[in-house]
Amino acid sequence: MRRVMRRLMRWVRTNGAFRPTRRSVLVSVCIATSAALMISVLSGSAQLERGSRRAKSASATVSAEPGAQYGQNARHQSIFTATPATTRGFVTREYVDPSGASMVYYLYIPPAVSAEATAGMATRFPVVLLLHGIGESARVSSTPEQNRDRILDDPYVNLWSSSKVQAAWPSFIIVPQALTPNRWVDVPPHVTSYNLSNTPATSLTLAHEILQATLAQYAASVDTQRVYITGISMGGFGVWDAIERWPDEFAAAAPVSGGGDPSMASVLTNMPIWAFHGADDTTLPVAASRDMITAITAAGGHPRLTEIPGAKHVIWTTVYSNTTFLAWLFAQRAPA
Numbered sequence: 001m002r003r004v005m006r007r008l009m010r011w012v013r014t015n016g017a018f019r020p021t022r023r024s025v026l027v028s029v030c031i032a033t034s035a036a037l038m039i040s041v042l043s044g045s046a047q048l049e050r051g052s053r054r055a056k057s058a059s060a061t062v063s064a065e066p067g068a069q070y071g072q073n074a075r076h077q078s079i080f081t082a083t084p085a086t087t088r089g090f091v092t093r094e095y096v097d098p099s100g101a102s103m104v105y106y107l108y109i110p111p112a113v114s115a116e117a118t119a120g121m122a123t124r125f126p127v128v129l130l131l132h133g134i135g136e137s138a139r140v141s142s143t144p145e146q147n148r149d150r151i152l153d154d155p156y157v158n159l160w161s162s163s164k165v166q167a168a169w170p171s172f173i174i175v176p177q178a179l180t181p182n183r184w185v186d187v188p189p190h191v192t193s194y195n196l197s198n199t200p201a202t203s204l205t206l207a208h209e210i211l212q213a214t215l216a217q218y219a220a221s222v223d224t225q226r227v228y229i230t231g232i233s234m235g236g237f238g239v240w241d242a243i244e245r246w247p248d249e250f251a252a253a254a255p256v257s258g259g260g261d262p263s264m265a266s267v268l269t270n271m272p273i274w275a276f277h278g279a280d281d282t283t284l285p286v287a288a289s290r291d292m293i294t295a296i297t298a299a300g301g302h303p304r305l306t307e308i309p310g311a312k313h314v315i316w317t318t319v320y321s322n323t324t325f326l327a328w329l330f331a332q333r334a335p336a
Contacts, residue, residue, distance in 0.1 A: 088152050244260060253274075257283075257316075262294070265292070274328060
């Protein structure tokens, strides 16, 4: 402001013919004041924006917990805060692989893990990888909170973190979330079977990496002989695809309303498998599960299939609330 006034008076002295009136000086002062205020506001806004960017950048690289790094380039991180709160017992995190591909996932950590660590004990807990259906996929148009609630508010997901399940079978639950229109398996949604591709879909690859990273991060607390995989509908396809690709990594599998590649049945003969399907499913006919079970049995395996009478496609809460199934699943143990 002072600088503006000095320039104004210098011009007046140089141009002697000009005799400023009180009104002209007042107008000039008003203009100068407005300009100064505008500069101040813009400067403050710029500083605020820079600070906001710095804050966002900082929160995006903070690890959710100590020891969250996995590998030299891959990382886990919270997408909300440095010390994230839980939603229905799950922590929201993001996994970024060395190539920069990322996936949000939700992790339930048994409360006993921290208690055991504090007490210096070494109890190991089973791990469940849960693959969701197409309706729970994340959407670009939704906020992170909306995507989180879309999957964690679904009854079949929060059954796994419920006090009923965790009291009887305390366990880690990993729920990766695919982003629409990606799928766990790159096949049309209504086919009953398909031929296994040479490489897994990107979403399934990331889910597999998340599982491996979690096992590494919590190596002192997980039971690597009790790693299970289950999933519904689109996730049921993901279960079949995963166990056909990595049969030695899971102690048991429970595909629900899904289908796989029957020609790969020979790699599954030693795996405990309990499949479920609605007998009257019109979205994906029960033949999808029957074909897999028949092929595995013919190859020398002993899988189980439960066809729920009168049920259609949506059977997941019925399956996951069945304590007979849960007791069977958590009793399975892979060879040492």
